[in-house]
Amino acid sequence: MASQLQSNSPEGIGRKSYDMSLSDHGFETKQLKGLSYPLGDHVPQYGEAYPLAPDIGWTRLPVPGNLNHINIWLLDDEFDGRSGYAIADTGLFLKDCIAHWKSMFEGELSDKQVTRIFVTHFHPDHAGCAGWLANRHKAPVWMNRTEWLMARMLTADVRDHPPKEALAIRKLMGYPEERLEKFAEQGWGNFAKAVSRLPISHTRMDDGDVIAVGSREWQVITGGGHTPEHSCMVDHHNGVIIAGDQILPRITSNVSMMDLEPNADPLGEWLASIDKFKDALAPDMLVLPAHGSPFTGVQKRLDRLAEGHHERLDILEKEFAKRELRACDCFDLLFDREITDSVYGLAAGEAMAHLRHLDRTGRATCEIRDGVAWFGKA
Ligand SMILES: [Zn+2]
Secondary structure, three states: OHHHHOOOOHHHOOOOHHHHHHOOOOOOOEEEOOEEEOOOOOOOOEOOOEEEEOOEEEEEEEEOOOOEEEEEEEEEEEEOOEEEEEEEOOOOOOHHHHHHHHHHHHOOOOOOEEEEEEEOOOOHHHHOOHHHHHHHHOOOEEEOHHHHHHHHHHHHOOEOOOOHHHHHHHHHOOOOHHHHHHHHHOOEOHHHHHOOOOOOOOEEOOOOOEEEEOOEEEEEEEEOOOOOOEEEEEEOOOOEEEEEOOOOOOOOOOOOOOOOOOOOOHHHHHHHHHHHHHHHOOOOOEEEEOOOOOEEOHHHHHHHHHHHHHHHHHHHHHHOOOOOEOHHHOHHHHOOOOOOHHHHHHHHHHHHHHHHHHHHOOOEEEEEEOOEEEEEEO
């Protein structure tokens, strides 16, 4: 199986290699909600390097909670005098993930070198092991500069109590008093608990850059809204995109107002990114998402993601006829699921992003009273 990761087979060049290889896997393509999953329900085990294409390996690492897993891509590569594979996204820096990495390095991947580490964005499940892997394999980290700075900044900022501004932001969103108290107790810097320290230098991945990895050329296309400059890697020639969290098949990516920029309009950025990716991507591309299974139907999925947000915006706008809303009043209107403690912050951030976008596009008014943002009819 490991040898499947080597290849760079000449016959792979100039063809749609994913078609060529996936048709050989022998799985029944699954159709679901307008998307096609060429591998059906087949997924690799945690720590198994499954040969998705002759020169692309796919493994998974566990993520606690609803996400369940993250997909990791292993790309055949020759770089800086090394022959082996590049890693795209890295998993949480937690015991389980480290153990799976180690067993791969000692097993399936033992005969090859890590050439470099690509990270799509700063979130812990993506950047978590990057520093550890870089140090262990003396391989460089390639990341968008903003994303790298975010990760560096957040791993460096650990405090016993959240800063006052962070409490004020949660008050702005309408957190009830007991939630604010809970939040104040939970410390600050949880990010650093699941992210290894990144090296002091990185190689920048700018929007539009083209990076040769093995026999493929990947164009960096960045998106905003989920994180500031999330980097996707697009192999236009073979019709493949490493999409990270930018384009997920079943769940929607969290689009939240974030502490780093409480006056921003992240949903506006997210919707603009959807348009950007719609323009850039061919309809038959194979999408390699960070969560879920490889799929085709990217244009449909992008349309659906945008529709989902527009539907929610409409619901909130209608509600203004009846009442004013704080972010924390919107959960029943926006989400199908119960908002438990562990996702409360994400839900509030996402609700705030929707309300903010309505305000920014002239569809709502916003009045701050006693530190709380109330949104109402424009
Ligand atoms: Zn993410």
